[in-house]
Amino acid sequence: MSDTHPTDPTEIETETERTTHFGAETIPEAEKAGRVRGVFSSVAARYDLMNDIMSGGVHRLWKDQMVAWLAPRPGWRVLDVAGGTGDIAFRIHRAMTRLGQRGGQFEGEITVLDLTQEMLVEGERRAQTQGLQGIDWVCGDAMALPFPDRSFDAFTIAFGIRNVTRPEDALAEAYRVLKPGGRFLCLEFSRVTPPALRAAYDAYSYGVIPRMGQAVTGDRDSYQYLVESIRRFPDQHRFEAMVHAAGFGRVSHRNLTLGVAAMHSGWRL
Numbered sequence: 001m002s003d004t005h006p007t008d009p010t011e012i013e014t015e016t017e018r019t020t021h022f023g024a025e026t027i028p029e030a031e032k033a034g035r036v037r038g039v040f041s042s043v044a045a046r047y048d049l050m051n052d053i054m055s056g057g058v059h060r061l062w063k064d065q066m067v068a069w070l071a072p073r074p075g076w077r078v079l080d081v082a083g084g085t086g087d088i089a090f091r092i093h094r095a096m097t098r099l100g101q102r103g104g105q106f107e108g109e110i111t112v113l114d115l116t117q118e119m120l121v122e123g124e125r126r127a128q129t130q131g132l133q134g135i136d137w138v139c140g141d142a143m144a145l146p147f148p149d150r151s152f153d154a155f156t157i158a159f160g161i162r163n164v165t166r167p168e169d170a171l172a173e174a175y176r177v178l179k180p181g182g183r184f185l186c187l188e189f190s191r192v193t194p195p196a197l198r199a200a201y202d203a204y205s206y207g208v209i210p211r212m213g214q215a216v217t218g219d220r221d222s223y224q225y226l227v228e229s230i231r232r233f234p235d236q237h238r239f240e241a242m243v244h245a246a247g248f249g250r251v252s253h254r255n256l257t258l259g260v261a262a263m264h265s266g267w268r269l
Contacts, residue, residue, distance in 0.1 A: 023228030032165040039222040044118040067091040074107040076153040082160020083112040084119025111136045142170040158187040162233040171246035178268040190262035191235035
């Protein structure tokens with residue numbers, strides 16, 4: 001007679017039964033990547049224009065501050081994840097070029113990885129228009145990066161990790177592909193720190209941004225999702241704890257614009 005006990009069926013969680021959030025919805029994990037891909041393929045051509053309108057151009061200052069904090073050096077290998085249209089990669093490219101030792105020539109390697117091919121096509125088109133060489137464009141998943149262990153000096157991700165099905169898996173992958181001494185740097189929407197301003201910010205986010213999305217891109221639903229995804233993402237301190245749990249050392253964050261966005265930094269020691 002066996003002394004084992006049958007497993008309670010309620011404790012079994014198969015891959016197909018696992019759920020996650022898609023904005024305000026709860027959906028099977030297996031569906032999220034496809035739905036996120038649908039959002040960004042729909043808005044790719046006007047994604048950067050919409051960012052300018054939504055933020056009054058402030059997102060550009062946030063991205064400048066992110067790259068300034070990263071302080072990229074000539075010769076680095078940099079991986080920018082969820083960077084489809086190239087905003088972060090182009091800034092890193094210019095910073096590395098300014099510091100180059102060969103008459104202002106770019107020295108190093110930058111790889112942009114994105115889940116959505118349409119975003120990459122838009123980014124590559126912009127790179128060609130601006131005459132930027134030395135950037136590779138890869139369609140792939142942040143949770144299963146197609147790169148060897150310990151192969152990059154820096155890993156950046158801006159406004160992308162909240163769209164990943166399992167952010168903890170993306171953090172583990174970031175740690176895996178970084179060299180010892182490599183830098184993780186994430187820019188993401190976060191929690192407005194003055195409580196008195198949260199109601200006004202929520203009213204703007206829910207009441208104005210989806211209507212802007214409809215007017216500019218013809219897609220209200222995608223921007224409704226983006227607003228809802230911001231509210232579901234962990235606040236500054238919870239996300240900092242997640243970065244630390246992934247194995248990173250010297251973890252810290254900096255708030256931007258009263259916490260509307262925040263940068264999180266960690267090092268593979």
